[in-house]
Amino acid sequence: MALTRAIDLGLMKCRVCGQVAPQDKTAMEVRCGRCHRVVTTRMPASAEKTLAWLITGIILYFPANILPVMHTSTVTGQDDSTIIGGIIEFLRGGAWDIAALIFVASVAVPVTKFIALGLLLWCVRRRSAWARHERARLYKAVEFIGYWSMLDVVVVAITCSLLQLKSLASAEPRLGIVFFCGVVVSTMMAALSFDPRLIWDGPAGAA
Amino acid sequence: MRDEPVTQINVCRECDTAYADVELGRDEVARCRACRAVVARHPHADVDKALAIAIACAILFLIANLTPVLGIEVAGTRTEANIWTAVVSMDNGWITLSAGVLVVTMLLAPLVQVVLVIWLLSFARAERRAPGFAHILALLHVLRPWSMTEVFLLGALVAIVKLSSFLPISTGPGVWALGALTILLAVLGRFEPSAWWELEHRGKA
Numbered sequence: 001m002a003l004t005r006a007i008d009l010g011l012m013k014c015r016v017c018g019q020v021a022p023q024d025k026t027a028m029e030v031r032c033g034r035c036h037r038v039v040t041t042r043m044p045a046s047a048e049k050t051l052a053w054l055i056t057g058i059i060l061y062f063p064a065n066i067l068p069v070m071h072t073s074t075v076t077g078q079d080d081s082t083i084i085g086g087i088i089e090f091l092r093g094g095a096w097d098i099a100a101l102i103f104v105a106s107v108a109v110p111v112t113k114f115i116a117l118g119l120l121l122w123c124v125r126r127r128s129a130w131a132r133h134e135r136a137r138l139y140k141a142v143e144f145i146g147y148w149s150m151l152d153v154v155v156v157a158i159t160c161s162l163l164q165l166k167s168l169a170s171a172e173p174r175l176g177i178v179f180f181c182g183v184v185v186s187t188m189m190a191a192l193s194f195d196p197r198l199i200w201d202g203p204a205g206a207a
Numbered sequence: 208m209r210d211e212p213v214t215q216i217n218v219c220r221e222c223d224t225a226y227a228d229v230e231l232g233r234d235e236v237a238r239c240r241a242c243r244a245v246v247a248r249h250p251h252a253d254v255d256k257a258l259a260i261a262i263a264c265a266i267l268f269l270i271a272n273l274t275p276v277l278g279i280e281v282a283g284t285r286t287e288a289n290i291w292t293a294v295v296s297m298d299n300g301w302i303t304l305s306a307g308v309l310v311v312t313m314l315l316a317p318l319v320q321v322v323l324v325i326w327l328l329s330f331a332r333a334e335r336r337a338p339g340f341a342h343i344l345a346l347l348h349v350l351r352p353w354s355m356t357e358v359f360l361l362g363a364l365v366a367i368v369k370l371s372s373f374l375p376i377s378t379g380p381g382v383w384a385l386g387a388l389t390i391l392l393a394v395l396g397r398f399e400p401s402a403w404w405e406l407e408h409r410g411k412a
Contacts, residue, residue: 011218163370199222
């Protein structure tokens with residue numbers, strides 16, 4: 001059965017409260033009667049904003065991994081650790097499960113988000129009908145996993161607030177963590193800027 | 208300009224497919240045929256239940272922030288960690304930017320969410336429309352993705368494993384409060400947002 005889309009019926013749905021309103025091509029802007037926010041058929045410049053945030057995230061990802069995120073000094077010596085270095089340390093200590101958890105949150109999730117958002121944008125640009133269901137699910141997944149990347153920032157912050165044992169052990173954050181925070185915020189902004197309805201725009205597919 | 212709402216048609220938020228509005232029974236969910244996203248739920252707002260959960264969240268939030276989540280005691284020196292100490296530990300030059308992100312995601316977003324929900328529902332319970340109703344619901348919509356209490360809980364657990372190999376680390380009451388808060392915030396999230404817009408009608412009645 002062919003499905004009808006709101007855009008073809010002259011309707012649009014408010015992103016904030018979900019109320020359906022008629023389109024008005026003559027008006028400068030239409031405000032939702034329920035929540036008073038501006039309603040548009042598609043989020044304005046959605047693909048462009050997503051791309052801008054995505055590029056920002058990718059750029060920040062390099063210093064986030066190259067620069068140390070934490071400096072620790074203990075009785076055995078001083079140490080500047082990077083994100084990857086921290087994961088290797090857990091592996092050496094035999095805590096492979098924690099190593100895997102941090103690897104997923106700090107490396108796999110951001111990289112997956114870069115690739116997934118890049119793929120979504122590329123397909124939208126080509127108005128592709130390929131694998132729309134799968135792409136819609138991919139977007140949901142990107143939205144869902146996004147904020148778990150903050151894990152490493154939290155671990156560094158907690159470690160730094162606990163390790164204030166004077167000469168015995170102390171830790172302080174380093175600049176890398178700011179860039180990593182930037183990666184998380186940028187990729188979240190990229191996902192929030194993306195309008196999933198764009199996936200379904202364009203010629204109808206076989207499905 | 209403002210337009211009258213279209214009441215007989217509902218639209219999928221994720222893929223823009225339009226449907227004739229249907230009456231849903233309690234606990235019934237209408238899913239999109241194209242993308243399987245939830246298009247509509249039964250518009251039932253269980254105000255008393257949601258308010259009880261929101262107040263419980265507020266109490267747990269206070270406990271989680273006023274008691275230590277983790278602590279270390281070595282040779283008479285004791286250090287403690289909770290959300291606020293984690294934020295303060297990042298207050299240093301450019302690194303303060305990270306402290307800012309932590310303040311928003313771990314403290315402000317969950318706190319403001321809970322307070323606003325209590326505000327809305329207290330008025331709804333008295334059969335009145337809360338002042339700022341539409342703005343508050345719109346703000347809740349914006350805040351939602353930035354509330355990350357559960358990430359802090361997992362971060363605390365990772366920190367335990369990380370430090371327990373060479374330091375005597377102990378958990379405080381805060382970690383249990385955080386755990387319970389994470390669960391209740393998730394439950395509270397299930398009441399939002401579609402059902403709450405319907406409170407407006409109740410308020411006018």
